[in-house]
Amino acid sequence: MQVSMSHLTELTIPGLEAFDLDPDFGLASLQIEGDDVAIYLNNSLLRSWTHEGHPQASQIRWFARGEVVIFPKATIVSTTNFLSLSAAWPTDLFLSRNHIFAAYNEEQFFTGRAEHESDLVSVLSRTGGYEFSLMQYFNPDRDAHNFMEVEAAYCFDDHLAFIAYDSDKLWIFDAGALTYRKIQAPFSLASIQAMTGDEKKAYAIFDNRYSSQHYPDLPPFELAVFDLVAGTAVRSSFAPVEAALIAAGFDPAGITLQPNASGRIIVSDGKKAALLEFCDGD
Amino acid sequence: MMQFTREDMARDFAAWRGCAPIRDSMTFTEGGLVLGRGTLLATLEEDAGAGPGPGFDEPRILAHLIGAYGQPVSGDVIKKIRRASALWRAGDKGLAQIYLALAGLPRISDWDAYRLHLVNKLLRRGLGPGDVLKIMGFQQEARELEKKYNQNQPRVPSGSGAESGRWTSGGGGAGQRIVQRVDVNVVGVTRSDVRPAWIVPGAQFAQANPTPVISAKTMEKILRGHGFGTPDDTKGKFTPDNSTPEAISRLVEDAWKSATPDDLGAGDWKGNVVIGAKVMELVDGAPQPVIIGVSGKERPAPSIPTDTYIVVIDSNNNVKTCYPINPVDKINPRDE
Numbered sequence: 001m002q003v004s005m006s007h008l009t010e011l012t013i014p015g016l017e018a019f020d021l022d023p024d025f026g027l028a029s030l031q032i033e034g035d036d037v038a039i040y041l042n043n044s045l046l047r048s049w050t051h052e053g054h055p056q057a058s059q060i061r062w063f064a065r066g067e068v069v070i071f072p073k074a075t076i077v078s079t080t081n082f083l084s085l086s087a088a089w090p091t092d093l094f095l096s097r098n099h100i101f102a103a104y105n106e107e108q109f110f111t112g113r114a115e116h117e118s119d120l121v122s123v124l125s126r127t128g129g130y131e132f133s134l135m136q137y138f139n140p141d142r143d144a145h146n147f148m149e150v151e152a153a154y155c156f157d158d159h160l161a162f163i164a165y166d167s168d169k170l171w172i173f174d175a176g177a178l179t180y181r182k183i184q185a186p187f188s189l190a191s192i193q194a195m196t197g198d199e200k201k202a203y204a205i206f207d208n209r210y211s212s213q214h215y216p217d218l219p220p221f222e223l224a225v226f227d228l229v230a231g232t233a234v235r236s237s238f239a240p241v242e243a244a245l246i247a248a249g250f251d252p253a254g255i256t257l258q259p260n261a262s263g264r265i266i267v268s269d270g271k272k273a274a275l276l277e278f279c280d281g282d
Numbered sequence: 283m284m285q286f287t288r289e290d291m292a293r294d295f296a297a298w299r300g301c302a303p304i305r306d307s308m309t310f311t312e313g314g315l316v317l318g319r320g321t322l323l324a325t326l327e328e329d330a331g332a333g334p335g336p337g338f339d340e341p342r343i344l345a346h347l348i349g350a351y352g353q354p355v356s357g358d359v360i361k362k363i364r365r366a367s368a369l370w371r372a373g374d375k376g377l378a379q380i381y382l383a384l385a386g387l388p389r390i391s392d393w394d395a396y397r398l399h400l401v402n403k404l405l406r407r408g409l410g411p412g413d414v415l416k417i418m419g420f421q422q423e424a425r426e427l428e429k430k431y432n433q434n435q436p437r438v439p440s441g442s443g444a445e446s447g448r449w450t451s452g453g454g455g456a457g458q459r460i461v462q463r464v465d466v467n468v469v470g471v472t473r474s475d476v477r478p479a480w481i482v483p484g485a486q487f488a489q490a491n492p493t494p495v496i497s498a499k500t501m502e503k504i505l506r507g508h509g510f511g512t513p514d515d516t517k518g519k520f521t522p523d524n525s526t527p528e529a530i531s532r533l534v535e536d537a538w539k540s541a542t543p544d545d546l547g548a549g550d551w552k553g554n555v556v557i558g559a560k561v562m563e564l565v566d567g568a569p570q571p572v573i574i575g576v577s578g579k580e581r582p583a584p585s586i587p588t589d590t591y592i593v594v595i596d597s598n599n600n601v602k603t604c605y606p607i608n609p610v611d612k613i614n615p616r617d618e
Binding site: 035051072091105107146211 | 388391498499500501502503505506507509511512513514516517518526527554556578592594596602603605607
C-alpha cells in the first residue's frame with residue numbers, strides 16, 4: 001500500500017466555516033462572518049447572502065462544476081439558483097453518479113423530529129427529489145438491526161459504501177440495482193472517522209484521539225483495509241499514512257479528517273488541506 | 283425559593299417569545315442594562331455615584347454576552363460598557379448610549395436572545411459565570427475569567443436571599459443529587475394511558491430488573507460522540523465531569539432506577555427503549571436543576587445547557603447510547 005497527499009491547498013479565506021476539496025473542481029469554501037454567508041469557488045465569490053431568510057449552512061460539498069450543495073438545510077447553490085433538496089437536516093451528504101445520500105446522526109435517528117430523519121440515510125435523485133429510505137432495504141437484515149448512524153462512507157459509481165454503528169461490517173449498497181452486500185470485519189469498527197476507496201478496495205481511518213484519555217492503550221489512529229473483491233478486512237499499520245502526513249507538513253496529532261463529495265478523505269490542519277491518496281503496491 | 287422544573291422550562295420557552303419586545307442591542311432602562319427580551323445584564327441605580335456601581339458585575343456581563351453572541355467578547359468591550367454604565371449612573375444618558383454603541387457589538391437575533399435568556403436563568407439559579415462559560419464550551423474564557431475574578435472566592439448560593447451566582451465571601455453547601463424520569467416523545471411510538479392492572483403508576487421498575495449493560499464499545503461511542511470537547515456540535519455534549527465512563531454509567535444507572543414500566547412500554551420502537559431523565563440537586567430542601575451538558579445544535583434549534591438526557595436500551599438490556607437533550611424537546615407534558 002502506498003499513501004500520498006495530493007492537491008495541497010492553502011485555506012486563506014477569513015471566517016472559513018467549511019470547505020470541500022475536489023481533484024477536478026478545486027476548493028469550495030463556505031464563509032460565515034456575522035450574519036453574512038458567502039460561497040467561494042477557488043477563492044472567487046459564487047454567491048453571498050445574509051442568514052435571515054436563506055438556507056442555513058454549516059457544511060459544503062461540490063455538486064458539479066460551478067455548483068455546490070450546502071447543508072444542513074440541504075440546498076444546491078449555483079450562480080443562478082437555490083434548489084432545496086427533499087432532505088430534512090442531514091448531518092452529512094455523499095454524492096454518487098446518480099444519487100445524493102443524505103445521512104442523519106443518532107439523535108435524529110432516535111428522535112426523528114423532521115420527516116425522513118429516521119431513514120438513517122435518505123436516497124435522493126441528483127435533481128433533489130426524495131426516492132427512498134436506505135432502511136427500507138436493510139430492515140429485514142438482522143445484521144442491520146442495530147444501525148443508528150453512519151460513521152463514515154464513500155461513493156463510487158452509483159454505490160454507497162459505508163460503516164454504520166453498531167455493526168462491524170462494511171456495507172456496499174448499489175443504488176441502481178437496489179441490492180447490497182456486506183463484508184464482515186474481524187475487529188471492532190467503532191471510532192472509524194473517515195473512509196475512501198473504489199470498487200476494489202476501501203480504506204478506513206480510526207480516529208481514537210477523543211477516546212484515548214479514557215482508553216490510554218489505544219493508538220491515536222488506526223487503519224483498516226477492506227478488499228471488496230475478496231470480501232476480507234484487515235487492520236493495517238497507520239505508519240504509512242502518518243509518514244505521508246508528516247512529509248506534506250501536517251502534524252498528525254492536529255489534523256482533522258473529513259469526507260469530500262467524491263469519496264476522498266480530506267486532511268486539514270486549519271491552514272491547509274490536501275487529499276489523502278491510497279493505492280496498492282509497495 | 284422557586285423550583286425550576288422541566289415544566290417551568292417548557293412553559294418558559296413557549297412564553298418567552300411573547301414576553302417582551304426584543305432589544306437587539308444593549309439599552310439602558312430604569313432597571314439597568316438590558317439586552318434581548320428584557321434580560322437584565324446589570325442592575326444600575328441612577329444615584330450620581332462614582333463608577334458603574336455595585337450592580338455592575340463584570341463576570342456576569344461577560345457570561346451573558348458570550349452566551350448571546352456565541353463567541354468571546356474582548357475586554358475592550360467590557361471597558362466601554364463599564365464607562366457607559368458609569369455615565370448613565372451619573373445622569374449623562376446621551377453620552378452613555380454613545381459609549382454603548384462604541385462597544386461595537388452587532389445586533390442579536392431571536393435565537394441569540396433566547397440563549398441570553400437561558401444564560402441569565404442559569405446565573406440566577408446559582409451557577410457561576412465561569413461554570414456557565416464552561417458548559418457552553420468556552421473553556422479558555424472561563425479560565426481567564428476565573429483567574430481574573432478569583433475562582434476560589436465563593437459565590438452567593440441560589441436561594442440565599444441575595445442575587446445568586448455573585449462572587450461573595452460567604453459559604454455554601456453541596457446538595458443531594460436526585461434523578462427524575464421525564465417522558466420523552468419519540469416519533470412512531472404510540473403510548474397508551476391505559477396501563478395493565480399490575481403496573482402502578484410511578485413505581486420504580488429497576489427494583490426487580492438488572493441495570494442495563496454498557497459495553498466498552500458503547501462507552502467509547504458515547505464518549506467519542508458526546509464527551510466534552512469532542513467535535514460535531516450537532517450532537518449533545520456532556521459537561522467535563524459527566525464525560526467519564528464512571529459518570530456515564532452513573533447517569534444510565536440513575537435513569538434506569540427512575541424508569542417505570544410505562545417507559546418500557548415504548549420498547550417496541552425499533553426494538554429499543556428510550557428513557558428520559560433529568561438531574562437535580564436538593565439545595566436548602568428544594569430541587570434545583572443540575573446542568574449535565576448541552577443539547578446538540580444544527581437543526582433549527584440552538585444548543586442550550588440542559589439538565590435532561592436520554593438513555594437508549596435495546597431489547598437485550600444493552601445500552602445503545604446516552605446523550606443530553608434539549609429539555610423542551612419532545613417532552614410529554616403528561617409526565618407532570
